[in-house]
Amino acid sequence: MTGVFISWTRQNGRTADLANALGLSPEYVYRSSRFGLPGRYARQLRATRRLLKRTAPARAALMLPPAPALLAFLGSRRRRPERLVFDLHTGFFLDPKWAWSARPALRLMRHLGGTAIVTGDHLRRECERAGVPAVVLHDAIGDADPPSEHAGFLLCPLSYANDEPVAEILAAAALTPEVEWRLTGRAPDAVAAAAPANVVFTGFVSDDEYAELVRASLGVVALTTRAHTMQRAGYEAFSAGVPHITSDFPELRDFYGESGVLTVPSAAAIAAAVRDLTERRAALVAALVRVRAIRIEEQQRGLNAVRSALGLPAARGLTGSASDATTGGNA
Known part of the structure; x- marks a missing residue:
């Protein structure tokens, strides 16, 4: 391994995939604390600094949010990795919990001399306006052959986060009683109580079980x-x-093209999208294979741009797959 990819989580599929593709060691820094979030972040900051001191990496990647993780790189320039990249998830910019910190965090990234990784051109422009160079790089995309058969249920991976239209999804399920909906993750009691009869809650499942469900x-x-x-x-x-x-949304429309069924978060619109997917499934699968080949080529270019930012030679492609590890469905 040529460096570290640090994530302040117990596990993260994107971190694992990108670390593998970049030849970095994934390092998950998560420490519980009886003093709540401030106490946890303080412990994780100390643990990250110890990690950097122990490994003295020439290059490092850091997943954000949370923004306080950036503080681990302050201090002596001699102890700082020579090459830094920051994997900025959308929540860094838009989650109310972290949006307030985006501007000062970007200033700190500019001071540290790092490069940002984002998942769309809008966020790339946000970084560049702040003086931080940025590369668009999506999650690792696999190229598995489409399954020859399906079991007839819809899979809805949920973490019950504040950007998921859970109430509308349940209402859409009620409007499509002919279809079984399987919802993953730990459903709050109120959600389980409001679900119609055709909704099945799987709870947390293993990575292998999740891949089989997909x-x-x-x-x-x-x-x-x-x-x-x-x-x-x-x-x-x-x-x-x-x-x-x-x-x-524009990014999703552009990325998935004709292979995705697009909808707004209302019960009637989601139910109509379900019927559309059911009727056009074979055509959607054929379009998916075409679009996916194009996205894999684009991903290669993005990966090599990140490798360049880390001072690494170009590589042939991502060696992981987004289907190899899951986060949203069991978060």
């Missing part, structure tokens, strides 16, 4: 109300050759 599904429903957001569940369906329903 490939057995009629389609995947991956919706967000947050603009400029790419969902891991969408990448996973795309990699597996399974069509999916996604939000009608």
Whole structure:
């Protein structure tokens, strides 16, 4: 390994995939604390500094948010990795929990001399306006053959985050009683109580079980109300050759093209998208294979731009797959 890829989480599929592709060691820094979030971040900051001191990496990548993780790189320039990249998830810019910190954090990145990784041109321009060079790089995309059969259910991976239209999804399920909906993740009691009879809650599942659910599904429903957001569940369906329903935002429309079914977060619109996917599934799968080949070529260029920022030679391609690890469905 030529450096470290640090994530202040217990595990993160995107971090694992990109670390593998870049030849970096994924390092998950998560420390619980009886003093809540401030105490946890203080412990993780100390642990990250110890990690950097112990490994003395020449290059490092850091997933953000949370913004306080940046503080680990302050201090002696001699102890700082020579090459830095920052993997900025959409929540860094748009989640109310972290949006306030985006501007000062970008100033700090500019001071540190790093390069940002983002998942769309809008966010790339946000970084560049702040003086931080940025590269567009999506999650690792696999190229599995589309499944020959499906079991007829819709899979809806959820983390019950504040950008997921959960109430509208349940209402759409009620409008499509002919279809079984399987919702992953830990559903709050109020959500479980409001679900119609054709909704099944799987709870947390293993990575292998999740991959099997994706490939057995009629389609995947991956919706967000947050603009400029790419969902891991969408990448996973795309990699597996399974069509999916996604939000009608420009980035998603451009990325998935004719292979995705786009909708707004209302019950009637989601239900109509389900019927559309059901009727056009074979055509959507064929379009997915065509579009996916183009996106994999684009991904190669993005990966090599990041490798250049890290002072690494160009490589042939990403060696992981978005279908190999999951986050959203079991978060």
